[in-house]
Amino acid sequence: MNQGFLQLFRIPETRQRIMRTLGILLCYRVGFQVPIPGMDPQFLVRQDENALFGLMSALSGGAIGQTAVFALGIMPFISASIIFSMLTKISPTLEAVAKEGAAGQKKINQWTRLAVVPIAILQAVFIYTGVFLRNPQMVSDTMRGNPVGLGVLVIASLVTGALLVMWLGELITEYGVGNGASLIIMAGIIARMPISMSQLIGTEEFWQTMLYMSGIWAVTVFVVVFMHKGARRIPIQYARLTRGRRVYGGQRHYLPLKVNMAGVMPIIFASVIFIVPSVLFQWLGWTYLRDVFNDQTGFAYVTIYLALVFFFCFFWNRLMFQPEEIAKNLREHGSFIPGIRPGARTAEYLGNTLTRITLAGAAFLAVIAVLPAFVTEGTGMTNDMRYFLGGTSVLIVVGVALELVDKLNSQLVMRNYEGFMKSGGPGWTKTGDGK
Known part of the structure; x- marks a missing residue:
């Protein structure tokens, strides 16, 4: 490496x-x-x-x-x-x-x-x-x-x-x-982290806060990477075409459906929705309702926030991944899912699979967005540290870092180098001899 x-x-x-x-x-x-x-x-x-x-x-x-x-x-x-x-x-x-x-x-x-x-x-x-x-x-x-x-x-x-x-x-x-x-x-x-850490230097809770923050961040990153790489691979079979003595096609590939297909978008949408009532109640002087929408560990805040994350997760996935269009493209290119008839049956199968995957991804986003607020409550961490440990920031940092590694790795592989790792891609893309 x-x-x-x-x-x-x-x-x-x-x-x-x-x-x-x-x-x-x-x-x-x-x-x-x-x-x-x-x-x-x-x-x-x-x-x-x-x-x-x-x-x-x-x-x-x-x-x-x-x-x-x-x-x-x-x-x-x-x-x-x-x-x-x-x-x-x-x-x-x-x-x-x-x-x-x-x-x-x-x-x-x-x-x-x-x-x-x-x-x-x-x-x-x-x-x-x-x-x-x-x-x-x-x-x-x-x-x-x-x-x-x-x-x-x-x-x-x-x-x-x-x-x-x-x-x-x-x-x-x-x-x-x-x-x-x-x-x-x-x-x-x-x-934003160095400025936040400088405020804790010299305090009695500095080392305790640093160790606590490092542990939370390491666990969160591990979970985020695990879910970010998780995918449901749907087999796609290409139809065979015989011309003379030669047979073309017939290969099997996979259509990967990522567990966290929506990424950080549902959390962003839910956060933006919370901005409107919070600002409105502040301008109207309704301090009680404003505090309800600002209390990140309150029952009303958590319930509404989780509902919005689930809703926008299903909304975004259905908007960006359309099973009917995918089924139509597969049919036009002579491809099919083994055991599933092309056309409406394929679209129905993809829709049901997407629903189950989206449910798991929405549950993951909901936990990763709400849990850090409870874990960091009552600690000496500044707001910037809490945002850095929050699920949204970790999702962005880890996602961008993984994308950057893939870009740099592709630069090496394109020039016939091995890249960061010995393997140039996932194991299922290789043939039996490892080449």
């Missing part, structure tokens, strides 16, 4: 891609040291005391509640990407464009970039009115008497920062290694 890792830096193209990725991520972190004009620079390192904004920052790689230009992070681009991912499955027009191949995907990517601007403006207005105006101490003394001018300046700065972060993410995707948006979110999650 060490030889495979060192081999990455002996290949000029791979070495340049890794260096570009690290350089762009460094530029991304430098943006958090640039204050918004008219705001107090001392709040650049302000910790998120609000659980709502802390969770949003963890999901976007930003720093909501701080006076940095990159405070919105990659959140507007992620929001636009999710919207168009759903629209391509719902709208027949966009679905037809998506099926045009590379040209259609290029159009959708361009529309996604254009949609980032209004989404970023809306989110910047929300941050300005919901955070900065409610905390006058964050505004510099020279701008406190001009709320209109300050609003225009803050919103323009946040939108510009969001567009720059989107551009940096696309640079990583095109010239670096891995998906740029995912790496930016992971970098934002990891970068």
Whole structure:
């Protein structure tokens, strides 16, 4: 494994891609040291005391509640990407464009970039009115008497920062290694840990908290990796075609259905749904209902949150994986599932299998999203540490790390190297002699 890792830096193209990725991520972190004009620079390192904004920052790689230009992070681009991912499955027009191949995907990517601007403006207005105006101490003394001018300046700065972060993410995707948006979110999650740990240095609970956090994180990572790699492999048989004395086809392949097919999307949707009533009750002054939606270990919060995770898990899987379309494609290519008739029977079989797998994946997401809040309750951990140990952050970090390893491994295998591990793929893809 060490030889495979060192081999990455002996290949000029791979070495340049890794260096570009690290350089762009460094530029991304430098943006958090640039204050918004008219705001107090001392709040650049302000910790998120609000659980709502802390969770949003963890999901976007930003720093909501701080006076940095990159405070919105990659959140507007992620929001636009999710919207168009759903629209391509719902709208027949966009679905037809998506099926045009590379040209259609290029159009959708361009529309996604254009949609980032209004989404970023809306989110910047929300941050300005919901955070900065409610905390006058964050505004510099020279701008406190001009709320209109300050609003225009803050919103323009946040939108510009969001567009720059989107551009940096696309640079990583095109010239670096891995998906740029995912790496930016992971970098934002990891970068928050040193500041949180520095607050505990010198306290009596430092080593106890570190050991406790390390144990929880190790167990969570093990479970997440185990479920992330879990899949139900459905055998697919290709029909045999005889031409003269030669027989073509007849091979058997597998259609893998991952247990956690939805990834972190159900948790993100459930968290966004919780944002609306929490902010609404805070504006209306209904403190009791606001506290109910902010109490992460309360009965009402846990019950509603679990119900939303299950609902969005089934919703997302049914939206992205359509058994009828898969069955139609298999039939058109002369493929079938052994023992299942092509057509409606195949679609029914795939739908039933997907339902059972989704139930297991939804239960896993529900446990991994709720359990860390109970485990870390009453400890001396800061909010950032709790978000880092939370299921959402671990799912993102582990998923991006595994994807990055696969990308780097493919760079080695493409050049006839063995890669990080001795095997170039799963065991079932190999023939009997191991070649």
